[in-house]
Amino acid sequence: MPFTLAAPVHSELVIKKSRFLGCVEPVSGREQAVARVDELHAEHPDARHVCWALMAGGHSAANDDGEPSGTAGRPMLEVLRHQELEGVLATVVRYFGGVKLGAGGLVRAYTDAVAQALLGAERVPLIRMQAMRFTVPYAFEGAVRRELDAHGAVLDDVHHGVNVEMNLQVPEDRTDALVQRVDDASQGRAVWL
Template sequence: MPTFTLAVPVTAELEIRKSRFIAHAIPVADRDAAIEMLRGLREAHPGATHVCWALLAGGQSGMSDDGEPSGTAGRPILEVLRHHDLDGVLAAVVRYYGGVKLGAGGLVRAYTDAIASALQGATRIERIAQAQLAIEIGYPDEARVRRWIEQEGVELLESHYGMSVRLHMRMPATMCDAARDALTDLTQGRAGFPD
């Protein structure tokens, strides 16, 4: 079953009984990127009462009620992400307290509605698992391999030059076996694939 991420960040704002709920759904690569985004949201909203969030990112899930009663914010946000089959997404809701208590049920509804409304018009794109592949080649094969990388739309992460050339690439995980075969053929068996 495919999972999806968001094409671009989306946001929505709701006012519920004088409290402002500003929902953000942001595509992220991993937990570190999500933590960085949360830091940015807290800096952008220094007067906010709570910044509650949930993350689904390839097994790096997490959530926080950020001071709201346990289970009233992070879990409902996480459930909305799951309902939309999303992965690689940080969902955060910034709350400015308006002076009227909503109660546990009201909070669950408010956080659920806020993130659901942000996702309502969101463009989802299929999330394709990525893998890294390193290749070790002689200098005479480098131009051919670089041309292959460019033609296949593979991302070149880094290059190391020593007695040989080592190139590190990122590509869809499903492409790795075919890439090894193609590069072995291209270099007439001279390519090595270190771990």
């Protein structure tokens, strides 16, 4: 089961005078991740590198930001994969201390910065949601709303016209049961769109 994070968590390591500021945080996708990395570049203009790794939407990405190829982004990405994380951005801001660490030292520093941040992170199960839409006569709205609540559905939008149209999100594993219960509660008069 994939997990995401409840909130951003930070870490800080100092290795041979270089300072590594790690962060792991939930993101919705690549666009939000790239925007966050741009923010970090702006917040830390004197930093030598802002390396990052992303697992989101079934896709992954890694960026070494000028470090030797494969010594930062990819090792950080492997930490996220090992933890079965999804919708998570890992970043490490490096302030160079004047002492070169070598390829092995860089890999250890970047993975340790991410791993340290993850130690304090609250992992939450990632529940995939399914969008659904249907209409029911007004007389059944109350009963249907109770069924939606019982199945963990989240109402996105409700329109009151000739009938009541409901747009909702429901956990994927509960869609079949919800359809059955809404059909029962509306005496077969729900129209799925």
